[in-house]
Amino acid sequence: MKYLYALFLLGVFSLLLSCGPSVKPADKVILGGTIYTVNDDQPIVEAVVITGDKIEFTGKETEARKYIGANTEVIDLEGKTMTPGFIEGHGHFMGVGYNELNLDLMYVKSYEELVDKVKEAVVKVQPGQWVIGRGWHQDKWDVKPGKMIKGFQTHHLLSEASPNNPVYLYHASGHAAMANAKAMEVAGVNQLSVEVLKEYSEEGGEIIRDEMGNPTGIFNERAMGIISRHIQQDENSQAVEALTLAIQACWRNGITSFHDAGVSRESIELFKQFKNEGKLGVRLYVMLSGWDSKSMHEWFSKGPEIDPDNLLTIRSVKLNCDGALGSRGAWLLEPYTDRPDFFGMATFPMDSVLSVSRQALKSGFQVCSHAIGDRANQEILNRYEQAINENPGVKDHRFRIEHAQHLHPDDIPRFGQLGVIPAMQAIHMSSDRPWAIERLGEKRIVEGAYMWQSLLKSGAVVVNGTDAPVEPLNPIPSFYASVSRKTLAGEPEGGFEPEEKMTRAQALRSYTLDAAYGAFEEKVKGSIEKGKLADLVVFTGNIMEADEMDILKAEVAMTIVGGKIVYRK
Ligand SMILES: [Zn+2]
Numbered sequence: 001m002k003y004l005y006a007l008f009l010l011g012v013f014s015l016l017l018s019c020g021p022s023v024k025p026a027d028k029v030i031l032g033g034t035i036y037t038v039n040d041d042q043p044i045v046e047a048v049v050i051t052g053d054k055i056e057f058t059g060k061e062t063e064a065r066k067y068i069g070a071n072t073e074v075i076d077l078e079g080k081t082m083t084p085g086f087i088e089g090h091g092h093f094m095g096v097g098y099n100e101l102n103l104d105l106m107y108v109k110s111y112e113e114l115v116d117k118v119k120e121a122v123v124k125v126q127p128g129q130w131v132i133g134r135g136w137h138q139d140k141w142d143v144k145p146g147k148m149i150k151g152f153q154t155h156h157l158l159s160e161a162s163p164n165n166p167v168y169l170y171h172a173s174g175h176a177a178m179a180n181a182k183a184m185e186v187a188g189v190n191q192l193s194v195e196v197l198k199e200y201s202e203e204g205g206e207i208i209r210d211e212m213g214n215p216t217g218i219f220n221e222r223a224m225g226i227i228s229r230h231i232q233q234d235e236n237s238q239a240v241e242a243l244t245l246a247i248q249a250c251w252r253n254g255i256t257s258f259h260d261a262g263v264s265r266e267s268i269e270l271f272k273q274f275k276n277e278g279k280l281g282v283r284l285y286v287m288l289s290g291w292d293s294k295s296m297h298e299w300f301s302k303g304p305e306i307d308p309d310n311l312l313t314i315r316s317v318k319l320n321c322d323g324a325l326g327s328r329g330a331w332l333l334e335p336y337t338d339r340p341d342f343f344g345m346a347t348f349p350m351d352s353v354l355s356v357s358r359q360a361l362k363s364g365f366q367v368c369s370h371a372i373g374d375r376a377n378q379e380i381l382n383r384y385e386q387a388i389n390e391n392p393g394v395k396d397h398r399f400r401i402e403h404a405q406h407l408h409p410d411d412i413p414r415f416g417q418l419g420v421i422p423a424m425q426a427i428h429m430s431s432d433r434p435w436a437i438e439r440l441g442e443k444r445i446v447e448g449a450y451m452w453q454s455l456l457k458s459g460a461v462v463v464n465g466t467d468a469p470v471e472p473l474n475p476i477p478s479f480y481a482s483v484s485r486k487t488l489a490g491e492p493e494g495g496f497e498p499e500e501k502m503t504r505a506q507a508l509r510s511y512t513l514d515a516a517y518g519a520f521e522e523k524v525k526g527s528i529e530k531g532k533l534a535d536l537v538v539f540t541g542n543i544m545e546a547d548e549m550d551i552l553k554a555e556v557a558m559t560i561v562g563g564k565i566v567y568r569k
Pocket of ligand 1 (some may be wrong): 090091092261466
């Protein structure tokens with residue numbers, strides 16, 4: 001009898017063993033590729049198991065297969081590479097959407113082709129509605145127009161093509177734009193007062209005129225505002241469409257979360273509406289716009305909104321403290337190399353940076369200040385330091401400086417010491433470094449510009465991104481710039497200031513786990529770990545191992561947000 005009982009027990013045991021531990025079948029099992037987790041304990045795994053919107057298991061394929069049931073979707077990566085979903089650390093969400101609505105003129109090969117594109121667009125809109133385009137570049141056209149004034153075409157052909165709809169087309173550089181006659185009529189260009197003309201002609205602003213003194217349709221730099229200030233109103237009616245397009249653009253680019261740098265109350269309302277309707281398919285981290293001081297203070301008194309659904313969190317304010325290097329608006333300690341009487345300037349009172357920082361610390365908000373020049377960065381670090389020291393009770397402020405492009409060498413270690421996060425967009429280095437040296441000169445470039453590795457070594461957490469739509473939202477060029485410090489054409493050999501390159505592991509972290517840290521969200525996302533949100537991206541190429549130039553060939557093959565496949569190439 002004893003013997004029989006023992007045999008029975010053995011049978012039960014072997015039955016249990018053959019079934020393995022009892023696991024519930026999962027929703028998805030992903031395997032068959034290289035999976036980089038950004039989890040130091042287990043950097044590469046064979047498989048990921050998803051249940052609901054969370055990661056249930058990561059590890060060996062043999063283990064993961066135990067989660068496969070009748071209704072489990074098995075995704076075979078077929079050798080492709082998977083990483084945590086990318087987090088855009090600094091962009092302008094609605095701007096990305098509006099950019100998608102606009103006419104893309106990047107690839108037109110002549111003025112005639114540009115006009116044809118506008119004709120097609122005009123047919124689709126109501127009379128009087130604006131047609132907005134972007135990306136044209138007259139130097140890239142195969143055929144030059146017969147008549148050129150100051151290096152640009154004139155508006156006449158465009159005006160004939162669209163007599164009733166105002167048209168405004170931004171140059172690829174973003175520093176000029178072209179208007180048709182209707183747009184100039186709407187803006188009252190010919191009736192502008194001397195004062196207005198003077199205001200818009202500062203800082204290189206110019207309305208180009210022909211030999212008779214008539215505007216040719218080209219508006220440079222600040223003068224672009226003469227036309228663009230009339231467009232705003234029209235954009236509001238397209239907000240729903242723009243937001244939908246921004247979400248889709250993120251999915252297409254492997255972006256599963258987005259730090260929105262400076263958001264109006266209208267946009268927040270629209271985000272909430274989308275969330276309630278189940279349409280907000282990208283996780284938004286909102287920085288309130290510091291320009292709207294009333295709204296900011298309302299938020300300070302009611303406190304942050306941290307979303308338990310991890311879709312729409314509002315706990316941050318954005319202050320715009322200086323301009324850009326290109327327009328010499330960045331605020332410098334020493335004058336511009338190519339304009340020795342000029343230092344740039346602050347665009348936000350430094351006293352207010354201090355008072356906002358104090359209030360933010362008291363009410364649980366993070367401060368994110370835009371600073372490009374070394375003076376702006378230093379002044380902000382000083383204000384942050386004072387406010388932080390006055391509030392020793394706040395242990396985890398995570399204040400940020402957006403861009404932190406040019407730093408005085410003495411200020412570099414202060415980021416790590418103070419726990420201030422530099423949110424830097426590596427792609428800006430790639431696009432701007434070739435001419436930035438004219439603005440700053442070699443010494444300042446070498447000692448203080450785009451100092452990613454020095455900041456990391458100082459103990460700072462660096463957040464990456466693109467500033468989309470200023471640069472394209474695609475994270476791959478910015479990842480490439482992070483590790484190569486080259487232009488997208490692959491120049492120069494060895495990269496600019498190569499000691500400041502990030503390693504590939506650092507670059508991946510800056511776009512995932514460290515970007516999540518920049519939003520207090522590293523415990524719920526940013527790496528592929530059990531219990532975290534199942535936000536994932538699959539790339540066609542292995543961005544962690546491929547030859548440097550081949551990184552740019554990688555494309556997004558699949559994007560998963562909260563366990564749902566939202567994009568498949
Ligand atoms: Zn920005």
